[in-house]
Amino acid sequence: MRYRGQQDYDHRQPPRIGVLVTNLGTPDAPEKGALRRYLKEFLSDPRVVEVPRLLWLCILHGIILNIRPARSAKAYRTVWTEQGSPLLLHTREQASALRKALQKTYGDSVQVEFAMRYGSHPLSEQLQSLFDRGVQRLVVLPLYPQYSGPTTGSTFDALAADFRQRRWLPELRFVAQYHDHPAYISALAASVRAHWQAHGRADRLIMSYHGEPERYLHNGDPYHCHCHKTSRLLAEALGLDADDYLTCFQSRFGREPWLKPYTDDTLRGLPAQGVTSVQVICPGFSADCLETIEEIGVENRGYFMEAGGERYEYIPCLNSEPVHIEALTTLVEEQMQGWSAKPFDAEATQARARALGA
Template sequence: MELQRTTEQYGVLLVNLGTPDEPTPKAVRRYLKQFLSDRRVVDLPRVLWWPLLNGIILPTRSPKVAHAYQTIWQDDSPLRRIGLAQAKSLQEKLEFIVGGEIPVELAMTYGNPSIPAGIEKLQQAGVKRIVVLPLYPQYSATTTGSVLDAVAKALADIRHVPEVRMVHDYYQHPLYINALAGSVKSHWQQHGQADKLLMSFHGIPQRYARLGDPYPTHCEATAKGVADALGLADDQWQLTYQSRFGKEPWLQPYTDETLEQLPKQGVKSLDIMCPAFAADCLETLEEIAVENRDVFMDAGGERYQYIHALNESPCHIKLLAQLVADQLTGW
């Protein structure tokens, strides 16, 4: 694909959720406050939510979350370190595909590097047309919707607004399904196949889905696509939802409760993956790989293997490059 370019310069804003600057209670509190203040994430009336958030949740959760981050922190948070590697590899891949340099900047909806900072860097590089690529295969208003809000807010402060296109989702993209299935096959070649493959997706409140969020439908399509690509029978795989927060019902079945029951149903060995996560982070490396492993093993399980996110693997970068190239067509 050869782009016909004169003065126009293309760029990519690669966006993930976010991470604290440091694994300290103060930095985590700052990050959580920004995250949990987003109305798309928590839509409770502010008069009810602010006292709960500032008076109870932030003071109690920040130290606990900071401790969890400390167990996986290596010079930087995994999400930011992997994201920077993804951006670098994507830029190199795009240069090969389109025959020209396309700057790629990593940005986070919450925390740093921020979306406004990413857009500013692209504009400083002469970019006039930006492809926004949220690293969320399945669309949700709580993730991709929040990226759109943050981009719009950042653009509101810019005099010369660039043209913008955004990838909405890619939950059924053949390269995505093949990459996930390939990661499972590679894992099986090294460790053998377990009794069951569990595909754990980040949850959202059931109410959000009832109000029109298509996220659970997208998750189901992804899981079915991976299972079909692997040739799995219905009893060899299962979809669950993790990381629920608060008291209202979230999407079910819940991952932790499922892990408690599987050994009682004869499932002694388990492979688990998190298809909604484009990069390993606290929810995969600590919650899934450590906490939930203990849940399964304590319930009578004998072998538990976490299959890592696609991260900066070549098949993942190939997918991301194709998503960007598709947006550049006809521009």
């Protein structure tokens, strides 16, 4: 069969709205083999690495996949939980909390699932699950507040690839970004205020975002601009002056220039400027993961303290905190505007079907 559909499809099945939240993905285990499989899929995506294809595949298979998996597995072991990777755990919890929040209002007429762009829980499987439950209108919410080609763009690529194989396509609303949405900014501000209330303020609030090659910016990717707008709006919500916070970028890879300033270099240089206490937040990450827990919470803490810093605190991601779920619920409900999402009345639907002679 050329096009996928629903097996034994019932045309009397009530139409539903689906919500699919997505994140990047995670290896199945903190082991070399699992990391090699995951990194092979992730780094083979031309959205992620924009290098001439043949050259990059030679580098990837000849060097990177023979060196990086073991190193990455060692890092993942430091953050792994009994339920798996932190990213998987938090994303699952976010989807569950969002499902409960929406079902309070809409009942089973709104169905919520989560998917990962790479690795387990792929988009195709979760989409099939939603369609099998009668979803005919779909909201896709990539959990990347700031648009970037390697994240949000790649998610759309996977969605489009799946849809090209579908017999029937749903009405689609795709959330490309929410970097300046008031509900998201409010949730970030609430998390910082809660940390301040518990621990007091530091000399600087560092807002660290995942980096990307600088040439992506020059080629039109809006990510850099989105990050700085998020920082500005968060600073305004917190009443910060320009000297109270910094925006920087972490997780660079390779030799070419990435977005600056770099987080590690920034933290190494601050003590010499008299800044001995910092609090770091990662507004571009919706859920804690290796890059926040280990890279920011441990590695970069070491850089700052070794350079003469005295106090370093990491403010966790929003994860499944109530303020975050409230913000995500707001985003989804805005996307659902104009779509009927009343709780499903089975008896009324069957009565209409009988009246039409179905």
